[in-house]
Amino acid sequence: xxxxxxxxxxxxxxxNHDDPGAGxxxxxxVSVLAGEPFRAxxxxxxxxxxxxxxxxxxxxxxxxxxxxxxRAEALARADSDDPALTWRLVALTAEATxxxxxxxxxxxxxxxxxxxxxxxxxxxxxxxxxRRLPRWALVSCGLAALDELVAALHGLVAVAxxxxxxxxxxxxxxxxxxxxxxxxDEAPDDRPAVDAIPRQHTRKELVx
Numbered sequence: 001x002x003x004x005x006x007x008x009x010x011x012x013x014x015x016n017h018d019d020p021g022a023g024x025x026x027x028x029x030v031s032v033l034a035g036e037p038f039r040a041x042x043x044x045x046x047x048x049x050x051x052x053x054x055x056x057x058x059x060x061x062x063x064x065x066x067x068x069x070x071r072a073e074a075l076a077r078a079d080s081d082d083p084a085l086t087w088r089l090v091a092l093t094a095e096a097t098x099x100x101x102x103x104x105x106x107x108x109x110x111x112x113x114x115x116x117x118x119x120x121x122x123x124x125x126x127x128x129x130x131r132r133l134p135r136w137a138l139v140s141c142g143l144a145a146l147d148e149l150v151a152a153l154h155g156l157v158a159v160a161x162x163x164x165x166x167x168x169x170x171x172x173x174x175x176x177x178x179x180x181x182x183x184x185d186e187a188p189d190d191r192p193a194v195d196a197i198p199r200q201h202t203r204k205e206l207v208x
Contacts (some may be wrong), residue, residue: 084121086142092105
C-alpha cells in the first residue's frame with residue numbers, strides 16, 4: 001500500500017480538498033505522484049478520464065477507494081490526443097450499464113449517440129490533421145460531451161448496486177480498468193510502459 005512521507009498509509013477520500021493535509025481524492029493523489037500542483041485535474045491525465053475517475057472515487061466505498069490506489073500510476077499516464085475520447089468513455093460506460101441491465105433504454109440510446117459522434121469526429125478531424133493540432137485544441141474538442149459522460153455514469157451507478165456495496169465497487173472499478181485499458185493501448189510507443197492492470201483481481205480486492 002502506498003505511504004505518505006510520515007509513514008502513514010495513503011487513504012483516499014471523497015470530494016475535493018484544499019491541500020494534502022485535508023485529505024485527497026484519487027486524482028489529487030495522481031497529481032502528487034506526477035509532481036504537479038495538488039489538484040483533481042492534473043495535466044498528465046486527459047480531462048475526461050480525470051472526470052470519470054473522480055466520479056468513480058466519490059461513489060465507491062472506503063474499501064473500493066482502497067482498490068483504486070492501484071490504478072493511480074496508470075492514471076498519471078492516461079492522456080490522449082483523440083478528439084473523440086470523451087465519447088469513447090461514454091460508450092464504455094453505457095456498455096457497462098448494459099452488462100448489468102440489458103436493454104436499458106437510456107444506455108442503449110447513449111451508446112448509439114456515442115458511436116455516431118465518434119464516427120463524425122473521425123470524418124471531421126482525421127488522424128493526419130489531428131496530429132498537427134496542439135493538445136489544448138484536441139482536448140477542447142471533446143469537452144462538450146462531458147455532460148453526456150456524467151449522465152452515463154449516473155445511469156451506471158443507478159443499476160450497479162446499493163451505495164457502499166461491494167457490487168457497486170466492483171462495477172465502478174471494472175469500468176475504470178476498461179477506460180485505462182482503452183486509453184493506454186493507444187499510447188505512443190515512446191511513452192513509459194505501464195504494468196498491466198490485474199483486472200482478474202478486482203473482485204478479490206473488494207471482497208477480501
